Amino acid sequence: MRVQGVNAPGARQRRGTGPPHPQRQRRGHARVAAGREPGGGDGGGGAASSSSSVADLPLPEGEMGLPFVGETLALLRDGDSFGIERTRRYGPLWKTHILGAPTVMVYAEPDVRAVLAGDGAAFESWWPPATAALVGAASLNLLAQPRQGQVKAAFTRAFGEPAVAAYLPAVVRAAVATLDAWAAATRGGGGGGGEGAGPDGAAADAAAAEAAAAALGGLPAARAALPLCDLLASATFHAALLGPSPADPAGAAPGEGAGAAALVAAAAARARLASALAGGFVPPALELPFTPFGAARAARRELLALYASALADARARRGGAAEAQAGRAPAAIDALAAAPPAAAGDEELLDGIVACLFGNAGAGPTMLKLLQYIQPPDHIFRPGAEAGAGSGGGGGCRWWAALREEQRAVIAAHGPAIGAAALEGMPVAEAVAREALRISPVVPAIFRRAVVDFELRGRRIPKGWLVYCHTGGGVLRYNQDSFDPARWLGDGGGGGDAAAEEGGGGSGCPLAPLWQGEGVGGTPFGAGSRACVGRPLMMAQLKALAALLVRRYAWRSAAGAAEPWVVVPAPRPAAGLGGFELRRLPEGEALPVAGV
Ligand code: HEM
Structure with missing residues (x-):
């Protein structure tokens, strides 16, 4: 078996050392030319070149904890501190026993990439036992290669960049409908003012707020920023997957029309199902109606019924009269319905869609980060406030201003629609x-299981052990470094703190080109043959949301950028970004958005 070699983590210049040494290959073993010894700090080191068998190599350092439970309780209790403390002690590769299995923890990004590149050869996908029951045994995440590659091709066609470009109008309309409802509900929740509402408008405001709150599923607008972002993510994902609903005629005025309210209410119902599904992944997996797992199984059944009927409708449209297709915006379900059974059977399509919805669970919290870290200055949020006063967003105001300026230029170049060219x-x-x-x-x-003995950094990952791949690159502790988009701007883009730290100074961040390959950005979408199908959709959703927010809304949270995030049981701001308010910008301040 041939496995690609990597060099020492922390020494980017020395990455990619060519083919593996033939003498290092042993039947049933795989090796990676290793970097520095575990526990050796970040200084790097030479590649290990011993010709001994992988089976003779020592295990990584670390502790296996108590019988049966290992160190699982410490992981649940300490959250990200669990990994930080041990990574400090042992370096970026160590062993433990969590979630019922001996596990090697891999923290250095080149090592993570080496493990992910070994998928189907040295490693196989591994998910907690409840996953097969919730996402489905035929979902992309669980299919073995080569079938996984064949089914993935169908999903890549449906969610690739060109396809996503065609879904954008529906995605933007769904986002605007949801955000408008959120803003209307905020006004009813004691947010006051906003949009120039005077005493005369108070009764109308209260009625609109009540209707908006009902459409949002009763979520309290000022205290539910995370669930509302989950709802937003559900609305945009389903707009891409299913296309505009009959209740969402293009051109209806979102936030006010019945169509928009129906769209938001449908998104809220689906968000509840998605949230019930995600809730089932936390053990124990007891299928009783009152347990989270039981509720998740019930949600899965409902979702499968919804997607099966959408698939049948899409097939009927394909086989039916031309007028059934005419005027209908394209959606991912149409592309999936076009896949021949040999490329993806019905079970694979439906479980794959559930896997996509499960992937989309990351969208809500990521959208929330935009609201947390980018905040308009006070005089924008509260017309009449002294210009120049901060809003708790700290450096976020600077990025709000940069985004506003960019949107003015985008509108001048492409007009007010947020389409593919505008996103470019x-x-x-x-x-x-x-x-x-x-x-x-x-x-x-990301978890994998070793199917052969595998060498990493001169240590052995034994066959059958789990491997925990840390996706966060240099991010070890949540929310402890600065939110600094300048690190991604290669054109000088303001040269923020990160660029300066990395020696980028005024010439932009030297790490920017590394986004596509190995770099400090981590592997948020994974890497290799199982990399995320939803990346183009996710990037489009996030960029469209950033554009929409600065064009049409003002917002503020009490804690601003300072609120820390926690990782257990799921990544989220510790207090849910409480005291959050979102408003429509008054007419004079808003920038136009076409097609909504
Ligand atoms: C912020 C949002 C998202 C993040 C951080 C994320 C992250 C990831 C990661 C790390 C993987 C690799 C898992 C592995 O290697 O085992 C993955 C796979 C996957 N993602 Fe996403 N994802 C996101 C959004 C989405 C969306 C919106 C979709 C649907 C359109 C999606 C669909 C999938 C699917 C189907 C897979 C399995 C691919 C395969 O096994 O071949 N994800 N995602």
Whole structure:
């Protein structure tokens, strides 16, 4: 078996050392030319070149904890501190026993990439036991290669960049409908003012707020920033997947029309199902109606019924009269319905869609990061406030201003629609999106299981052990470094703190080109043959949201950028970004958005 070699982590210049040494290959073993010894700090070191068998290599350092439970309780109790403390002690590769299995923890990005590149050969996908029951045994995440590659091709066609470009109008309309409802509900929740509402408008405001709150599923607008972002993510994901609903005639006025309210209510119902599904992944997996796992199984059944009927409708449209297709915006379900059974059977399509919805669970928290780290200055949020006063967003005001400036230029060049060409011209929004994905990663780890003995850093990962791949690159502790999109701007883009630290100074961040390959950005979407199918959709959603927010809304949270994130049981701001308010900008301040 041939395995690609990597060099020492922390020494980017020395990455990629060519083919593996033939003498190091042993039947049933795989090796990676290793970097520095475990525990050796960040200084790097030479590649190990011993010709001994992998089976003779020592295990990584670390502790296996108590019988049966190992160190699982410490992981649950300490959250990200669990990994930080041991990584300090042992270096970026160590062993433990969590979630019922001996596990090697891999923290250095080149090592993570080496493990992910070994998928199907040295490693196989591994998910906690409840996953097969919830996402489905035929979902992309669980299919073995080569079938996984064949089915993935169908999903890549449906969610690739060109396809996503065609879904954008529906995605933007769904986002505007949801945000408008959120803003209307905020006004009813004691937010006051906003949009120039005077005493005369108070009764109308209260009625609109009540209707908006009902459409949002009763979520209290000022205290539910995370669930509302989950709802927003559900609305945009389903707009891309299913296309505009009959209740969402293009051109209806969102936030006010019945169509928009129906769209938001449908998104809220689906968000509840998605949230019930995600809730089932936390053990124990007891299928009783009152347990989270039981509720998740019930949600899965409902979702499968919804997607099966959408697939059948899409097939009927394909086989039916031309007028069934005419005027209908394209959606991912149409592309999936076009896949021949040999490329993806019905079970694979439906479980794959559930896997996509499960992937989309990361979208809500990532959208929330935009709201947390980018905040308009006070005089924008509260017309009449003294210009120049901060809003608790700290450096976020600077990025709000940069995004506003970019949107003015985008509107001048492309008009007010937020389409594919407009997204292309948004380097600042792109940098903001990448930074939101980098900081406090919402998918903190990817698991694999070794199917052969494997060498990493001169240590042995035994066959059958789990491997925990840290996706966060240099991010170890949540929310502890600065939110600095400048690190992604290669054109000088203001040269923020990160660029300066990395020696980028005024010439922009030297790490920017590394986003596509190995770099400090981590692997938020994974890497290799199982990399995320939803990356183009996610990037488009985040950029469109950044554009929409600065064009049409003002917002503020009490804690601003300072609120820390926690990782257990799921990545989120510790207090849910409480005291959050979102408003429509008054007419004079708003920039136009076409097609909504
Ligand atoms: C911020 C949002 C997201 C993050 C951070 C994320 C992250 C990831 C990661 C790390 C993987 C690799 C898992 C592995 O290697 O085992 C993955 C796979 C996957 N993601 Fe995403 N994802 C996101 C959004 C989405 C969306 C919106 C979709 C649907 C359109 C999606 C669909 C999938 C699917 C189907 C896979 C499995 C691919 C395969 O096994 O071949 N994800 N995602």
